[in-house]
Amino acid sequence: MSKIPLQFRHNGRDIAIFVDGGTNLLVALRELIGDMTPKFGCGQGGCGTCSVLIDGELHLSCLTLAETVAGRSVETLDGMRQGPNLHPLQRAFADHFAAQCGYCTPGMLMAAKALLDRNPSPSRDEVIEAISGNICRCTGYEPIINAILAAAGGRVSA
Amino acid sequence: MTRHRGRGMASINYPIGMNLGGDPSQALVHSNPSGKFTVALSSIDLGQGMKSVTRQICAETLGVPVEDVYVDTADSDTGPHCMGSFASRGTHRVGNAVMAAAREARGVMMEAAAEELEVNAADLETDGRGNIHVKGAPHRSISTKDVAIAAQFKQGKTISGRGIFLVPLSDVDPETGEMSPATCYAHACLVAEVEVDDETGEIAMVRMDSAYELGRALNPRLVEQQLVGGAWMGVSHALYETPEPYYPDPAHGPRDFVEYLMPGPGDICPHDIAVLERPAPDGPFGAKGPGEMCANPVLPAVANAIFNAVGVRIDDLPITPEKVLRAIKAQGGARPQARR
Numbered sequence: 001m002s003k004i005p006l007q008f009r010h011n012g013r014d015i016a017i018f019v020d021g022g023t024n025l026l027v028a029l030r031e032l033i034g035d036m037t038p039k040f041g042c043g044q045g046g047c048g049t050c051s052v053l054i055d056g057e058l059h060l061s062c063l064t065l066a067e068t069v070a071g072r073s074v075e076t077l078d079g080m081r082q083g084p085n086l087h088p089l090q091r092a093f094a095d096h097f098a099a100q101c102g103y104c105t106p107g108m109l110m111a112a113k114a115l116l117d118r119n120p121s122p123s124r125d126e127v128i129e130a131i132s133g134n135i136c137r138c139t140g141y142e143p144i145i146n147a148i149l150a151a152a153g154g155r156v157s158a
Numbered sequence: 159m160t161r162h163r164g165r166g167m168a169s170i171n172y173p174i175g176m177n178l179g180g181d182p183s184q185a186l187v188h189s190n191p192s193g194k195f196t197v198a199l200s201s202i203d204l205g206q207g208m209k210s211v212t213r214q215i216c217a218e219t220l221g222v223p224v225e226d227v228y229v230d231t232a233d234s235d236t237g238p239h240c241m242g243s244f245a246s247r248g249t250h251r252v253g254n255a256v257m258a259a260a261r262e263a264r265g266v267m268m269e270a271a272a273e274e275l276e277v278n279a280a281d282l283e284t285d286g287r288g289n290i291h292v293k294g295a296p297h298r299s300i301s302t303k304d305v306a307i308a309a310q311f312k313q314g315k316t317i318s319g320r321g322i323f324l325v326p327l328s329d330v331d332p333e334t335g336e337m338s339p340a341t342c343y344a345h346a347c348l349v350a351e352v353e354v355d356d357e358t359g360e361i362a363m364v365r366m367d368s369a370y371e372l373g374r375a376l377n378p379r380l381v382e383q384q385l386v387g388g389a390w391m392g393v394s395h396a397l398y399e400t401p402e403p404y405y406p407d408p409a410h411g412p413r414d415f416v417e418y419l420m421p422g423p424g425d426i427c428p429h430d431i432a433v434l435e436r437p438a439p440d441g442p443f444g445a446k447g448p449g450e451m452c453a454n455p456v457l458p459a460v461a462n463a464i465f466n467a468v469g470v471r472i473d474d475l476p477i478t479p480e481k482v483l484r485a486i487k488a489q490g491g492a493r494p495q496a497r498r
Binding site for chain 2: 041047097101102127131132136138
């Protein structure tokens with residue numbers, strides 16, 4: 001199978017790789033670029049842990065063909081921290097014990113970022129809706145919802 | 159169509175650990191020349207916080223700051239044997255093993271410090287901030303780092319300790335059937351309130367109120383996290399999760415997270431939790447373990463709440479809308495029970 005050249009922005013950096021036709025974005029990120037922050041959960045759009053932002057919009061990278069991001073901007077959890085400092089959402093997740101095993105956390109953080117980027121002060125129901133495509137096995141969601149609301153309200157210890 | 163509210167309660171008595179051939183776990187503690195300590199375990203932290211709790215237990219027993227302890231775990235090549243992270247046994251069994259190992263290491267550390275300070279080890283105490291000094295004379299002091307260096311390079315001592323905690327197998331008395339399968343028990347009581355739709359059979363969680371008695375809570379935030387998350391898992395077992403949703407043939411079972419249902423963030427309800435601390439005599443600093451029992455009372459409480467709401471007694475999990483609807487139909491309609 002012939003390789004397809006692919007260029008896109010990955011967390012603000014220009015990337016040029018060759019992908020096989022039909023490669024999904026999750027595989028391209030993890031295996032070709034080495035960004036392990038999007039996780040492989042179910043591989044069919046049921047769990048949300050592979051969530052990334054494409055041009056600021058939330059997408060499931062396991063269901064996205066890599067070639068469709070040509071010329072676009074892809075954001076993953078790897079690009080979330082601001083230099084040495086955690087993003088307020090990451091800090092809020094730590095403060096609120098919003099992670100246990102941690103497997104859903106990258107997807108939860110990306111879903112939360114997608115929400116706060118377009119709606120900086122969401123209601124509780126809006127937070128719930130925003131993370132409804134993400135499954136968490138450990139926390140019971142409550143700490144995650146509280147963490148996102150705290151980050152939105154600026155109630156995060158820096 | 160009517161939505162019926164119902165309330166149900168359940169109490170549980172939960173044994174910590176298991177009784178299948180004895181229940182041991184081991185721990186090794188040693189100091190590094192930096193004066194920091196490493197705990198070697200093979201116990202797994204699945205996210206419940208065993209690394210944090212064993213770290214606290216080790217630091218408290220040694221009398222050093224918690225920052226000076228590193229827990230290296232989850233590899234059975236490099237850590238001593240552990241039966242595993244199950245049966246709510248981690249804090250109790252592994253914690254006790256860590257405590258024993260840290261106690262032995264502390265003994266050597268105090269001997270090494272005594273040699274440096276030219277005093278009797280029995281006259282020394284730790285300040286919990288990384289120093290060892292003569293009781294009543296804090297100026298006669300040495301840092302744990304200097305003790306570790308002296309032990310390593312001058313005295314030729316290893317500041318280390320071994321620990322095992324074993325709950326031996328309890329045999330069954332052939333005459334009476336009596337046995338002691340566990341050394342301590344945690345307890346919980348939970349009240350669940352649900353709303354049942356008698357047209358669709360759908361069940362919505364309205365709220366939960368619970369009290370958990372789990373020995374001393376060594377890390378209250380981790381305990382809270384375990385109880386909140388565990389109760390969700392109880393709801394999930396009660397109402398959603400099954401490998402074979404409606405038909406007995408596994409070929410019809412769920413294949414993915416779209417078909418294997420779990421509650422989403424929109425299905426949760428307010429949950430008010432009270433933690434009661436009654437220290438266990440044989441627990442590390444009195445701890446038992448919140449572990450699995452945080453999920454257990456939810457199942458019977460929800461089943462009882464559904465009975466209270468519409469008068470149907472479902473004893474087959476999960477309690478799906480289909481089962482509720484069939485049972486309501488079989489008894490000729492919803493029969494709300496008295497509210498208590």
